[in-house]
Amino acid sequence: MPTNAPNLAPSAEESASNFPFVGWLRDVAPYIHSFREKTFVIAFAGELVQEIGLENLIEDIAMLHAMGMRIVLVHGIRPQIEEQLMLRKIKSKFGKSTMHSYRITDAAALECVKEAAGELRLDIEAAFSRGLPNTPMAGSRISVISGNFITAMPVGVVEGIDYIHTGLVRKVDSSSIKQSLDSNKIVLLSPLGFSPTGQAFNLAYEDVAASTAAALKADKLIFLSPYPGLKDAEGDIITELSLPQLQEYVSQNKEMEIGMKGLLNIAGKAIRAGVSRVHFLPSNQDGALLEELFTHDGIGMMLASSDIENLREASQDDVGGILQLTMPLEDEGILAARGQDVIERDIQRFSVIEHDRVLFGCAALFPFPNGVGELACLAVDPDVQGSGDGERLLKRIEMRAKQEGIKKLFVLTTRTEHWFLKRGFKRATVDDLPEERKQIYNWDRKSMVLTKDL
Template identity: 55%
Template sequence: MSTVFNFTFVPWFRSVAPYIHKFRNQTFVVGIPGEAIAAGKLPNLAQDLALIQSMGVRLVLVHGFRPQVNEQLAIKGQSPKYHNGIRITDSVALDCAQEAAGQLRYEIEAAFSQGLPNTPMAGATVRVISGNFITARPVGIIDGIDHQHSGLVRKVDVPGIMRTLDMGALVLLSPFGFSPTGEAFNLTMEEVATSVAIALKADKLLFMTEVPGIRMRPQEPASEDNPVDTELPLAQAVQILADAPPGLEPTDTAFYLQHCVKACKGGVERSHIIPFAVDGALLLEVYVHDGIGTMVVDEKLEELREATADDVGGILQLIEPFEKDGTLVKRNRTEIERDIGHYTIVEHDGVIFACAALYPYPEAGTGEMAAVTVSPQVQGQGDGEKLLKRIEQRARIMGLQSIFVLTTRTMHWFLKRGFVQVDPDWLPEARKKKYNWDRKSMVLVKKL
């Protein structure tokens, strides 16, 4: 084994370890559309899901079958019929859906049963259990259109799914539900996955999609480094949804985003939109710090946002005690008003509880994270982490390669989060001129 490989593999594996610990015994609901299976992505997805399950994650997999049903309809000389994005399921379409579901369940179970030596599935034992876990009701007549055998989720058998997960099995759900009278209804993968995630109080809902993710500001051109917003606060996701036309196709902005928003509002704190075209996208999203797709996050009453002129008073009030005891360098109101565009804040119920500023030095490819403050009332609740993540995100958008801080008292907090100490001479020339040699601040740098 080459030394180069050792040097890349070991730090990478160590960096993944915190996520392995964090997600053990958590419940993930994963929605895989029929398009991903039609594109030949099932074998690798099964390998990645088996790997995630082997690290202690409890998995519910919901498959879609839109293209497969349309293929069956074409064989029978029929065309698919939709109204407002919902399939109108007549008796022929219901037969096609049942045939497609049977075939796909067979293919999925086969994919999880592979165990050839020298493959990622060698030694893996993944028990796949399906069942009648979904009770459904008819969509009914909308705008005078009878949707016939198309349905909506009425109830999820939570105890049944939980018992199956407790056995160590992977739960596989087709987009079908049954009424108490035994009638079958054709559902959508997206609605089933969302309803199940909410009912189970899942830790994550992950959709494998044809789109790479969501942009917070779709009017801005996507950069090669940052084609999507990797983290989207729920409030902003709601706004994007309000501005977007109805999402009737899987490639429309609103199509998956509406389900992510519904899940977050229903208590699923994190919902993900991940491109199935990228091999290993599921692993990259779950186990790499910034992920690859878009994660919609419910920040509840707390809002993480860029500061405005109205926040100057709140920021001054927050940082004043820390300036008095010498933790922070004193800043006057005029300075903060001038630099307010550099600030990010965490606000709880209208009160600012944390802030940080990013001063870019583009000529040196770096930026200073300054005025980092978390109110004593909320310290230890993760607001510092959220600020750091947002500042890193802002720095990346600006094309910076690193961020640095100057500190006299909180160096350990930064060292634990990937910063390393450097000599003050490392500082960009413009910042070095303002360095207070009497204060003897430590300079800590983090590569992005």
């Protein structure tokens, strides 16, 4: 090589600085593959525009679109309506009910609704049209489709109050929306609907989003709302709920804010109508959408139905199914050998996940003194690996551990170190194990030790 040839090899410092990005990109690749061609209905409250602005959200949605996701975007306009009412010196009027907080939309208020919706819709379309160099929108060519996709009906007179031009979604033109999505368009829906007689109605953006997601059988319905996250009895933020758990939570928390209660009720209807997942994210946090979709822990709460419902504690009837899962992995040396007698003895320590009464995964929790527990025997059927069953089992074990007062988990593994590292575990040594577990450590297997603080 000539002595004056440039050194093109990256320095150690450059490699270290680039590695976090490379690692992150590799981590999110499975999500990108999984979400391609999936239909997402993304709904954001009008408060988002006032608190963090449109620019970054539109850039994030444009990126999702570029990755091959089919996007329906629904916007709210409640604070924008209030601004228009104040400009015209018109007082806001709401119905008094414990079930909802509908605005009473008379003729003057309807004009404010139209003004607010039209202005924000134009701002959104303009944001999608940007393509300046050296910005996330550079090179983007995004077409946005709006139209009369929503047929509405009046709320009518409820508890003696006439809501006049306030309406409910009656029908969604799903075939036209699908045609637009098939043509690689982003569909933009405002919270307005029209009756067959041509009358306009003011709608709740949550109703528009949920009804559209249900009509499309969307893969995800995502709400960016101003409501705070739900908390459990211990004051911890709830990250996952099944439909039965949601119903129980609402019945036990009768003092919940009316708006949040209405949002949860609408989300439950969407799940029952066939929407796979509903996500609730904070509207005042920049990047919440990307963090929820492309990180393991996410940032909000997810509502689902069947998968979570099928996650339960094991019984003696499950011993055979657990053996079918674990024996092939024991033969490969991935799991430590456990005979049927051992599994029968410890069956109360196992959690399992099943689909149509067939076991597809299992995991066990063994407590030790001083608030330490062992995660053991985590196994998922090879036919469903990558579907998230392993992560759901891990979360179940973590939940059980917290309920038992366990503050730290450890796991011994020979092949799956990186899977656990990506989910918050850290490398440790045999010396970090509880004394009782250290004494029966199998030095022939030379398992790696990983720990996680709960």
